[in-house]
Amino acid sequence: MHAFDVLGDPVRRRILEILAEERHSSGEIVVIVGREFGITQSAISQHLKVLRDHGFATVQAEGPRRIYEIDPAPMAEVDEWLERFRHFWAPKLDALAVEVKRGQRKRRVCASRLGKR
Amino acid sequence: MHAFDVLGDPVRRRILEILAEERHSSGEIVVIVGREFGITQSAISQHLKVLRDHGFATVQAEGPRRIYEIDPAPMAEVDEWLERFRHFWAPKLDALAVEVKRGQRKRRVCASRLGKR
């Protein structure tokens, strides 16, 4: 799993946080991240390439702009890797999650009841 | 969050996997990881230091050996960071988790019902 290597960089994590809220053009990301980290447009473009190459983001051309959209698949893998440790800090929640995955009907019933807080 | 930097290394991830199952002496880890990655005792000792320094593991002296034990706190932080992305791949499960955290009594009722699969 080298998705972790991708997440190892703070700039890339920040970009993912931004993309998690909504899709953005490369330029918009440059403005935000460039201001926060003080790095050039080129550097950010290179980070975007890493995210693309490792499946964390997809691109769509809109005129001259490149619109980036998050692809959560690799992060889901990371989440899965964490699974084996999760019982350390959330034993009951984890157990419940397993049960939730098991039966669709039961889950729906339960969720709807909990929904009426 | 630079817990991610710690997890960025495959050797350290492997060590954590091993420690997740049970506590081990430095030497035992060296045998397992050394064989798998083909690196020296010194290299592994340095990785163990990183894990110690960043709170991923605690040590206890037993005679001449150092027994390492996992400390999941930093990984819980990573898990928390993932929270904002989790709805992408597990929207309903996530929503349920939020609800579960909310009310203790309601959770217990629901969990016990789900427990009887």
Next chain:
DNA sequence: CCGTTGTTTAAGCTTGAACTTATATTAGCC
């Protein structure tokens, strides 16, 4: 078709992380 804007790519530099070898440290046994 030329300039401009938005973006990527190329080339080179720098730094830090991970490794190795070699040395220090500590515990326990004789």
Next chain:
DNA sequence: GGCTAATATAAGTTCAAGCTTAAACAACGG
């Protein structure tokens, strides 16, 4: 105290990641 085993630390090397500057490329309006 001296020897061995278990581990950590020091010093030095190597390599890749991230950065910058500079150049290339694509889309569009004049």
